[in-house]
Amino acid sequence: MNSFNANCENCPVHNANNLVKLGIDMKDFDFVIALAGNPNTGKSTVFNALTGLRQHTGNWPGKTVTRAEGGFEFNGHKYKIVDLPGTYSLLSTSTDEEVARNFILFGQPDVTVIVADATRLERNLNLILQVLEITDRAVLCLNLMDEAERNGIEIDIRTLSKELGIPVVPTAARQKEGIPDLLQYIDEVATGKYKCKPRRIKKRDPKLQKAIKLLSNELKQLFPNLPNTEWVALRLLEGDQEIIKAIKTGELEHLERTELLSNASDSIKKEKVTI
Amino acid sequence: MVNKKEEIVELANNLRWEVGGNFHDSLMESIYKEAGDIVKKTVRKKDEKHAFGFDKKLDKIVTNKWTGFPIMFILLAIVFWITVQGSNYPSQLLSSLLVGDLYETLKGFSHSLAIPQWIDGLLIDGGYLAMAWVISVMLPPMAIFFPLFTLLEDFGYLPRVAFNMDSLFRKAGAHGKQALTMSMGFGCNAAGVIATRVIDSPRERLIAIITNNFSLCNGRWPTQILIATIFIGGLVPANLAGIISAGAVVGVAVLGVVLSLITSWGLSKTVLKGEASTFNLELPPYRPPRVLQTLYTSLIDRTLIVLWRAIVFAFPAGLVIWSVANIHIDGISLADYFINWIDPFAILIGLNGIILLAYVIAIPANEIVIPTILMLTVVHFGLHGVGAGAGVMFQTDSLSATKQLLEAGGWTVLTGVNLMLFSLLHNPCSTTIYTIYEETKSIKWTALSTFLPIVMGIVLCFLVAQIWQLF
Amino acid sequence: MNPQTALLIFGMGMLLVMFLFYPEKGIYYRWKKAILSTERVLIEDALKHLYDCEYRKVNCTLQSIAGNLEISSDKAAKLVQRLESLRLITSENSNLFLTPDGRSYALRVIRVHRLWEKFLADETSVPEIDWHTQAELKEHKLTPAQANALAAKIGNPVIDPHGDPIPTSEGNLPEHVGVLLTTLKTNDVAIITHIEDEPKTIYSQIIALGLHPGMQIRVIENSQTRIVFDAEGDEKILAPSFAANITVELIRDEEEIQKEFNTLSNLKPGEKAEVIRISNALRGQQRRRLMDLGVVPGTIISAEMVNPSGDLIAYRIKDAVIALRKNQTDHIFVKNIEDND
Numbered sequence A: 001m002n003s004f005n006a007n008c009e010n011c012p013v014h015n016a017n018n019l020v021k022l023g024i025d026m027k028d029f030d031f032v033i034a035l036a037g038n039p040n041t042g043k044s045t046v047f048n049a050l051t052g053l054r055q056h057t058g059n060w061p062g063k064t065v066t067r068a069e070g071g072f073e074f075n076g077h078k079y080k081i082v083d084l085p086g087t088y089s090l091l092s093t094s095t096d097e098e099v100a101r102n103f104i105l106f107g108q109p110d111v112t113v114i115v116a117d118a119t120r121l122e123r124n125l126n127l128i129l130q131v132l133e134i135t136d137r138a139v140l141c142l143n144l145m146d147e148a149e150r151n152g153i154e155i156d157i158r159t160l161s162k163e164l165g166i167p168v169v170p171t172a173a174r175q176k177e178g179i180p181d182l183l184q185y186i187d188e189v190a191t192g193k194y195k196c197k198p199r200r201i202k203k204r205d206p207k208l209q210k211a212i213k214l215l216s217n218e219l220k221q222l223f224p225n226l227p228n229t230e231w232v233a234l235r236l237l238e239g240d241q242e243i244i245k246a247i248k249t250g251e252l253e254h255l256e257r258t259e260l261l262s263n264a265s266d267s268i269k270k271e272k273v274t275i
Numbered sequence B: 001m002v003n004k005k006e007e008i009v010e011l012a013n014n015l016r017w018e019v020g021g022n023f024h025d026s027l028m029e030s031i032y033k034e035a036g037d038i039v040k041k042t043v044r045k046k047d048e049k050h051a052f053g054f055d056k057k058l059d060k061i062v063t064n065k066w067t068g069f070p071i072m073f074i075l076l077a078i079v080f081w082i083t084v085q086g087s088n089y090p091s092q093l094l095s096s097l098l099v100g101d102l103y104e105t106l107k108g109f110s111h112s113l114a115i116p117q118w119i120d121g122l123l124i125d126g127g128y129l130a131m132a133w134v135i136s137v138m139l140p141p142m143a144i145f146f147p148l149f150t151l152l153e154d155f156g157y158l159p160r161v162a163f164n165m166d167s168l169f170r171k172a173g174a175h176g177k178q179a180l181t182m183s184m185g186f187g188c189n190a191a192g193v194i195a196t197r198v199i200d201s202p203r204e205r206l207i208a209i210i211t212n213n214f215s216l217c218n219g220r221w222p223t224q225i226l227i228a229t230i231f232i233g234g235l236v237p238a239n240l241a242g243i244i245s246a247g248a249v250v251g252v253a254v255l256g257v258v259l260s261l262i263t264s265w266g267l268s269k270t271v272l273k274g275e276a277s278t279f280n281l282e283l284p285p286y287r288p289p290r291v292l293q294t295l296y297t298s299l300i301d302r303t304l305i306v307l308w309r310a311i312v313f314a315f316p317a318g319l320v321i322w323s324v325a326n327i328h329i330d331g332i333s334l335a336d337y338f339i340n341w342i343d344p345f346a347i348l349i350g351l352n353g354i355i356l357l358a359y360v361i362a363i364p365a366n367e368i369v370i371p372t373i374l375m376l377t378v379v380h381f382g383l384h385g386v387g388a389g390a391g392v393m394f395q396t397d398s399l400s401a402t403k404q405l406l407e408a409g410g411w412t413v414l415t416g417v418n419l420m421l422f423s424l425l426h427n428p429c430s431t432t433i434y435t436i437y438e439e440t441k442s443i444k445w446t447a448l449s450t451f452l453p454i455v456m457g458i459v460l461c462f463l464v465a466q467i468w469q470l471f
Numbered sequence C: 001m002n003p004q005t006a007l008l009i010f011g012m013g014m015l016l017v018m019f020l021f022y023p024e025k026g027i028y029y030r031w032k033k034a035i036l037s038t039e040r041v042l043i044e045d046a047l048k049h050l051y052d053c054e055y056r057k058v059n060c061t062l063q064s065i066a067g068n069l070e071i072s073s074d075k076a077a078k079l080v081q082r083l084e085s086l087r088l089i090t091s092e093n094s095n096l097f098l099t100p101d102g103r104s105y106a107l108r109v110i111r112v113h114r115l116w117e118k119f120l121a122d123e124t125s126v127p128e129i130d131w132h133t134q135a136e137l138k139e140h141k142l143t144p145a146q147a148n149a150l151a152a153k154i155g156n157p158v159i160d161p162h163g164d165p166i167p168t169s170e171g172n173l174p175e176h177v178g179v180l181l182t183t184l185k186t187n188d189v190a191i192i193t194h195i196e197d198e199p200k201t202i203y204s205q206i207i208a209l210g211l212h213p214g215m216q217i218r219v220i221e222n223s224q225t226r227i228v229f230d231a232e233g234d235e236k237i238l239a240p241s242f243a244a245n246i247t248v249e250l251i252r253d254e255e256e257i258q259k260e261f262n263t264l265s266n267l268k269p270g271e272k273a274e275v276i277r278i279s280n281a282l283r284g285q286q287r288r289r290l291m292d293l294g295v296v297p298g299t300i301i302s303a304e305m306v307n308p309s310g311d312l313i314a315y316r317i318k319d320a321v322i323a324l325r326k327n328q329t330d331h332i333f334v335k336n337i338e339d340n341d
């Protein structure tokens, strides 16, 4: 039954000793992780499995906590992990979506872990694809694999990973299955060992396509290293005030610079974080 | 550089005209088209017919025309029954421990230290006692009720209740999930208000918050039962007394539900008419609940937090309760000033000044209203041989003693009936008021939730009192 | 006090409260309205009226101002004088015209008006019939900066819910397009682009028919006495005087014409359907949420179960079971598909 990770039961990463749950002790962390996902996909359960905390979980598509933070240590790196509000999308003006959207863009998490429901992959892809528009360092945690298996749903993990351009880890967070793999991939993406090539959405409406191309070309000239010009262009069209402000104040330049920083050594990173 | 930045923003503004107002729609279509393509390549479903077979079968039963409602009521009844039965003994134990032994010990200790009497009175008789009282009445039912509810939530049953009840709530302008926040309110209104977070439509959520107070919370049931037993049960032959007074209490609770629906309807048609409203109710798959984790989190998340707030508010209230009975100006206590001043009005609405004062100073928790009333009655009328002294809340040992005491305070059947109504319809306790503010971040809605029930209570009590006197 | 007196006084008190606060007719409401109708309001309303004439290419006079603002001719004359002294308008043989300053002022007011209507339509549940009335009050209250903040908050919309373009903060406005519904011939297919919201009596009857911008119509009959047309599956009849308040744009491309108007609400448990389009009657948050959940053209939806009272249906949408109310599913167009497994 647990075929999806049985193959690696005794490889070194599965040594549970590698994971030190730090609870809410988050001093001097090296990397920041954001946890995004649809409501009721097991985000809090994953969060708890990583941090050893006990956030309220419930079988309710509704928010039970607004935002939680915790920490853990893996492979000698200290991680701070932020549980974002569960949302179906990142495009609207609701507070939840604003918080999640702005954190992923401006909070510059080193890795965004997207928790998705394996039994409803298509709907979850809505959010996944949107997140991949914003960030190019993400890991997909395909949770609830036990339920998927029980109901005869098979997912081709490798193809999915290729399609999305990011690591995909099947998990059953409630049974703590797949968490070691998840940690491993988080670590690889955070340290830059794994280079993501996130899939970007093809805008099918020609008028929209044209407008975005125009805007993103302008943006590229102004901010040559900005990785997500199409998303910024789209948000500009939607009149997102945060983005407009970020352009006017030059905060976007700051984003591109740290984009470079993330490839630099850990010590520089630490400085940036403690400032 | 700066110009270039402004130019881009300007360009976006102009492009918006060309793209048209509905590009969000086409974007969503693109995303789902892409999602569909990916799913086609990566997901294979074997035997789709039988997937989620258990869920489908169970859903057939719990949402069935004939079995849906009975199952729901039986489950809720079981939850309430276990709560009532299970909390009886621990409540008594806690009470004898905190209000009895520990209180005596503290008093003895302070005597041995020769602490001035007013400090001892203020802190121990006032603050400590109020706190101890609230804990012993509040903790056991909450520690049982919330985990049970959370188990149902974890299993996935609660959204089905919302699904079943939605018709009724839709007619009242509310969301089906309000059925659940109302049920939570029967445990504790503050927890009920927090639970409204599952309602993601702004208007319906506000409605659920404002009307939660109409669910008779666990702090008010003892008052209802006591008064009903004394005054309503007393009207009928002894062999019927039990059932009639129980009926009266249930009647008040049902009245609360009816008023909550009517108020929801009224709010949705008036002050909340313009608030945004959306509806979707997802029915997640059933999942086996994890009992231990549930016990732990519901204890931490709901019970302890609510309890903590109650304590924070109860201690100062105890100080006030003791003070009004013990601070005298020209030989008259503050309590007596207030009681004499408000009495004519209180009589007009079929209550008395003592009750109103008790409701004002016992705002932190409904649990301490009756002990405060008893204490004030003894002090105000200078009764001898009962009570524990000015400012010290107490309970009598028997029903008949309570009855005698209240009758000595001028209570009639009308006072009893109106107290039951007023206990249902008055401001929420301070914990709940604070929670409402935290959840809405709006003084306006907090004020409305606070004063609407009071006004309704006063009007209803007034009408009952005057019509009662007509006959 | 004896109970009779007490109840009597109470009853009288209630009457007094009603008298004071009754919506629209109560003293409080009238008093509020009275203090709102200041000189600024009159000036702005007059400019708006003049702009409207200009846009519709008709002539504006002192009389038309008096009529439109519901004030006496004397008052209107004074107002016109004041406007002229402010150099906001000029006159030429009793016809009144906006100066450039007057025009840009009028556009600022119109911008706030339409933004506010858009806000009400998308972000609140204020009924359609009240949008205009509330926007009439709001347009006099916001400063340009506040208007920009409002626009930003709702995503800088370009079209208001009646189908009118919203002037930009610089006062730009695109050309008027579309034709009146009355000019269509039998079998013409068109999209409603604009419904005039004044006068309120006519507007309220049009929206009572369920018509809204974005709706597709096909003319069945157009005669001197009436226009009969099919509006997304329902037959509607309007008198020409009413139809003249509706602007439409012809669809020429046969491909773009939607032919089936079955709605999701007609789907019975066990049946499947494919989404064709979400009607424009579902706006703002409601619309976005539905799309987030996967209700987009092309999605296959099956009706899964009904609640015990029989009026709430749960659908399987992209593998999730979601209950939707009838007032939403009435506006989701689908075409039934055979269940072939």
Ligand SMILES: Nc1nc2c(ncn2[C@@H]2O[C@H](COP(=O)(O)OP(=O)(O)O)[C@@H](O)[C@H]2O)c(=O)[nH]1
Pocket (backbone or CB within 6 Å): A037, A038, A039, A040, A041, A042, A043, A044, A045, A046, A056, A057, A058, A059, A060, A062, A086, A143, A144, A145, A146, A147, A171, A172, A173, A174, A175, B154, B287
């Ligand atoms: N069977 C199964 N259930 C899970 C798994 N992960 C989470 N759950 C359950 O899914 C529900 C929602 O989980 P929660 O962490 O609260 O989701 P969130 O809303 O995304 O934070 C809870 O009842 C969890 O117990 C899993 O891997 N397998």
Ligand SMILES: [Mg+2]
Pocket (backbone or CB within 6 Å): A043, A044, A045, A056, A057, A058, A064, A065, A086
């Ligand atoms: Mg959660």
